[in-house]
Amino acid sequence: MTTTPLFAVLIAIVTAIVGIILGYILRRVLSEGKLKNAEMLSKDIVEKAEKEAITKQKEAIIEAKEQIQKMKEKMHGEIEKEQRERKFEWQQTEKRLHSKEESIDKKQQNLEKKEDKIHHKEQEVCRLKESAKAVYYEQMAKLQEVSNMTSDEAKEFLLENVEQEIRQETAVLVRDMRDKAKEEADKEAKEIVVRTIQKCATDHVAEATVYVVSLPNDEMKGRIIGREGRNIRALETVTGIDLIIDDTPEAVILSGFDPVRREIARITLEKLITDGRIHPGRIEEMYEKAKTEVEKEIREAGEQAVLETGITRIHPELIKLIGRLKYRTSYGQNILKHSLEVAHLSATMAFELGADPNIARRAGLLHDIGKAVDHEVEGTHVEIGVNLLQKYKETPTIIHAVEAHHGDVEPETMEAVIVQIADSLSAARPGARRETLESYIKRLQKLEEIADGFEGVDKSFAIQAGREVRIMVKPDKIDDLETINLTRAIVKEIESEMDYPGQIKVMVIRETRSVDYAK
Structure with missing residues (x-):
């Protein structure tokens, strides 16, 4: 009874082992079959891919050949087009060159014709020259016969006349040189004044x-x-x-x-x-x-005037008085503008002459300070100005320059003289002071009347606001030498008959005109 279960267990164990072995063998056989199938399938896939690649490669080669063929045809068409265009341009250039050659041939023919004409004219000129020589000798003979003078005698006569004219011109030249020498005496002063005025050109407003x-x-x-x-x-x-x-x-x-x-x-x-x-x-x-x-x-x-002139350390009340000069005029000349101009002129001339520019500038600005209150205080503007400067502690040099700028006292310093000159320049220059229209017109008319009153004067024109008169003379009545005497005579007449500021320039013009018409 006990052996039977044990035997059964052994049979079960053996059966299990055999089953395991059989299962392993079966799985091995099945896996080897699948591997062979996979290898065969992969070989088919590779072969199919190789065939497709070869097919696509052939198709790509065919397509590339077709593209190359198309490109060749296109390039060939473009080359043919470019060749046609160049051929057309060459034809046009050839036509232009041909037309230019024809034009050059025509010009050459015209030049040859002109050369022939010039040659004929040269021959004609030679004939006329010979004829003129003959006429010249014939006229010379007739001239000697009529004048009863030989050519040598005529030359001597002409030389005498020329010598006389040279003597007259020499006399005139000597006189001009003498006048020029007189002008040279104050040339440097005039240059200083001109430079000074050029550096100071202020606007003046008539009020x-x-x-x-x-x-x-x-x-x-x-x-x-x-x-x-x-x-x-x-x-x-x-x-x-x-x-x-x-x-x-x-x-x-x-x-x-x-x-x-x-x-x-x-x-x-x-x-x-x-x-x-x-x-x-x-x-x-x-x-x-x-x-x-x-x-x-x-x-x-x-303050603006003081700042513009660069003056320092000046009393505030004097600054106010300087500002009041803006509303003060003299003969239409604004006193503040005039004072600024005198200050600039004085400083420039002082620098040129070696004086103190600061003193001259300060005295020039303050020289008419009395006019700021001369409506309210008795006395001349010079006296009022001196009193004001003394009141506000200005230096004696400045006060003296202000006191002497109208000649009330003799100037004792270079700066005082400079301020006096600058004041006269600012007041007397053209346009500084206003004159009535009536007196201005009368002065112009008087200038022209004086010039027209001399014999030989054709026309006269007063210009430059009456500071210049230009006179046109009749050339058949007044010669070049006589114009000098006429100029001097007109100058004397103006000086004796007229009153005017500054100076008047007299210019006499004599001209000879020759007019003909080309027909």
Whole structure:
């Protein structure tokens, strides 16, 4: 009974082992079959891929050959086109060269014809030359027969006349050299003055003793006058300036001798017109504002003048007085502009002459300082200026230069003389001072009348604002030598008959014109 289960167990174990062995053998056989199948499949795939690659390679080669063929055909077409274009250009160039050759041939023929004509004309000129020689000798013989003079005698006569003319010209030359020698005495001074004036060219503004204020309409005149004239009386009382309201349309005239007051009145009136409210209280308010503005402008003008001239350490009150000169004029010349010009002229001349430019510049700026208050203080502007400079502790050298600039005292320093000269230059130069139109026209007419009164004068023209007169003479009545005497005679007549600033240039012109017409 016990052996049977053990045997059964052994049989089961053996059976299991045999099953394992058989399973292993079976799996081995199956895997080897699959491997062979895979190898065969891969060989088929590789062979198929090689065949497709060979096919595609052949197709690519065929396609490349077709592309190369197309490119060859295209290049061949372009080359043929370019050859045709070049051939056309060569043909055109050949045509142009052919036409140029024909043109050159024609020009050559024309040149040959012209050479023939010139040759004929040369022959004709030679014949005329021979004929002219014969006529010349014939005329010389007739001339000697008529004049009863041989050629040698005629030469001697001409030489005598030439010698006389040379003597006259020599006399004129000697006189001119003598005049030139006189001018050389002050040549250096003139050059200094010219250089100085060239370095200082300031603008001058002519001002009048009245201002004209424009109104927006004529109704504004009634508002300025006010009820029973209270507004205009208030304006005149506060400003110290007369208001003239006449028939002039849309305008009011401010008249007053003090330019600063006149300027304040102008600004006041313009502010009132702009504001529109005009009554005594408003007038006083606007007057104070205008006065403040003008005082500020005066101070700024004085500071600008001091800055422009480079002057330092000057009293603030003197700066204000310099600024007041902006509203002061003399013969239409603005005194501040004049003082700046004198300062620059003085400094430049002092530098040229070896004097002190700083002293000359300072004295030039302050030389007319008295004119800033000469409406308010008794005395000449020189006396007032000297008192002001003494009051504000200016140096004696500056005070002396100011005192001597009009010759009230003899100048004792080089700077005083320079300021005196600069003041005269600034006042006397053309355009510095205004003269009336009537006197200006009379002076021009007088110049032309004096010139036209001499015998032999054809025309005369007063130019350069009456500082030059040009005279055209009749060449058949006045010779070259006589023009010198005529010029001197006209100069003497002008000096004796006329009063004028500066000098007047007299130019006498004699010309001979020969006119003919080509037909």
